[in-house]
Amino acid sequence: MVPEKRLQDKNQPIVDYHVHSTLSVDGKSSIVDICRSALTMGLSEVGFAEHLDLAEPIFLNYEMYTTAINKAREEFRGRLTVRKGVEVDYQSRYLDAIAHWLDGKEFDFVIGSVHFVEGKPIDLGRVDSRTLSSLYPGYCREVILSVESGLFEVIGHFDLISSFTEISTEAKRKHVSRVLEALLDSDAHLEVNSRGFREGRKETVPGTDILRDFFKEGGRKISIGSDAHSAESVGSGIRESLALIRGLQPPGLELLFQA
Numbered sequence: 001m002v003p004e005k006r007l008q009d010k011n012q013p014i015v016d017y018h019v020h021s022t023l024s025v026d027g028k029s030s031i032v033d034i035c036r037s038a039l040t041m042g043l044s045e046v047g048f049a050e051h052l053d054l055a056e057p058i059f060l061n062y063e064m065y066t067t068a069i070n071k072a073r074e075e076f077r078g079r080l081t082v083r084k085g086v087e088v089d090y091q092s093r094y095l096d097a098i099a100h101w102l103d104g105k106e107f108d109f110v111i112g113s114v115h116f117v118e119g120k121p122i123d124l125g126r127v128d129s130r131t132l133s134s135l136y137p138g139y140c141r142e143v144i145l146s147v148e149s150g151l152f153e154v155i156g157h158f159d160l161i162s163s164f165t166e167i168s169t170e171a172k173r174k175h176v177s178r179v180l181e182a183l184l185d186s187d188a189h190l191e192v193n194s195r196g197f198r199e200g201r202k203e204t205v206p207g208t209d210i211l212r213d214f215f216k217e218g219g220r221k222i223s224i225g226s227d228a229h230s231a232e233s234v235g236s237g238i239r240e241s242l243a244l245i246r247g248l249q250p251p252g253l254e255l256l257f258q259a
Contacts, residue, residue, distance in 0.1 A: 012242065012255075013044035013258065014041070014042055014043050014235065014238055014239065015043060015044060015046070015047070015224060015238070015258070016038065016043055016047065016224065016225055016226050016228070016234055016235050017046075017154070017191075017256055017257070018049045018085075018087070018156065018193065018223075018225020018226060018228075019038075019047065019049060019225070019226065019227075019228045019234055020050060020227075021034055021050065021068075023048075023060060023064065023065050023068065024051040024229070025051060025053075026051070027229050027230075028229055029229075029231035029232075030068075031048065031069065031071075031072050031082075032072055033231040034046065034048075034230075034234055035072050035075070035076050035080055035082060037232065037234045037235075038080055038234050038235060039080055041234055041235035043080065044081060045082075045257065046081070046234065047109065047225070047257075048065075048084060049087040049111050049156075049225070050085075050086055050087065051086075051087055051089065052087065052089065054089070054098060054101065055089065055094065058101075060086070062105055065084070066106075069082060083108040083109065083257070084107055084108050085107055085108055085110065085111060086102075086111070087111040087112075087113055087156055088102075088110060088112050088113070089114075089115050090112045090142065090145075090146040090149075090152075091114075091142070092142055092146075095145075098151060099149075102151060108257075109153045109256065110151060110152050110154070111152060111153075111154040111155075111156040111191065111223075111225075112146040112149070112151060112154070112156060112188075113155075114139060114143050114146060117135045117139045117142055118135065118138055120135060122160065122164065123164055132161060133167055135161065136161060136175060139161050140175040140176065140178060140179050143158055143179050143182075144178060144179055144182045147179070147182040147183055147186050148182060148186070153188060153223075153256070154188065154189045154190075154223045155183065155188050155189070155191060156191045156225075157191055157193040157195070157227065158179060158191070158206045159176070159205060159207065160205050162207070163199075169209075177213070180210070180213060180214050180217055180219065181217075183214070183219060184217060184219055187221075188221070189221040189222055189223040189254075189256050190206070190214060190219060190221065190222050191224075192204050192205075192206075192222050192223070192224050192241050193205040193225055194226045194227070194237030194238050194240065195227040195237065197237030197240045197241065198226065198233060198237050202240075208244065211244075211245065211248060215250035219250075220252055221254050221256075222245070222255060222256070223255070223256040224238060224241060224242065224255065226238055
């Protein structure tokens with residue numbers, strides 16, 4: 001069980017639990033450079049979440065990752081808490097392979113994120129908007145299956161697909177409600193991903209409407225992450241995301257790792 005802490009006020013320590021280094025296939029900065037940037041940004045904790053995609057040849061070297069994290073913990077001891085996580089690209093057809101790969105490995109947290117539906121990527125750069133809209137029900141089913149797998153402490157950037165295509169509120173409502181129901185029946189934390197602020201949308205992923213419904217239905221467990229892939233982006237949008245959450249005034253909110 002991951003230790004938790006209640007989100008308090010504007011003096012809450014600033015943390016970022018979704019960062020990628022060069023140990024991810026698309027990372028641009030080393031773990032050490034990211035830690036230095038985190039200190040400059042005033043963060044008290046940084047959580048690395050290196051990519052694991054079992055649909056492709058595995059890029060992540062677990063032993064190298066562990067060594068790099070241990071060195072960073074020693075170098076930044078007393079100044080910055082460094083956490084070792086992994087972001088799994090969840091596809092239900094690879095469930096057994098994911099469970100097998102995670103078995104016996106030590107992580108502070110594991111994020112489950114859906115990036116593909118029926119083998120199709122959910123970003124607009126590779127799939128047209130109409131196709132993305134048609135994938136929404138399947139996307140939500142995959143997210144539900146990721147929650148129900150019990151493998152993940154955190155469900156990553158739910159509703160990211162809506163960042164790339166317009167989906168009507170009515171079309172989304174029943175699917176979103178089922179995802180939130182699954183989350184509420186689990187021990188998983190819903191990630192509030194701040195990438196939207198970095199990308200100019202002034203919104204988190206998931207957005208305000210989904211967060212409001214999550215809190216209204218009794219959801220309390222959240223995680224905060226920037227989805228940074230470079231030292232320059234570490235912590236970006238985190239303060240704005242915390243302000244947005246406080247504006248929704250959820251009582252008794254629990255933030256991953258903060259006690």
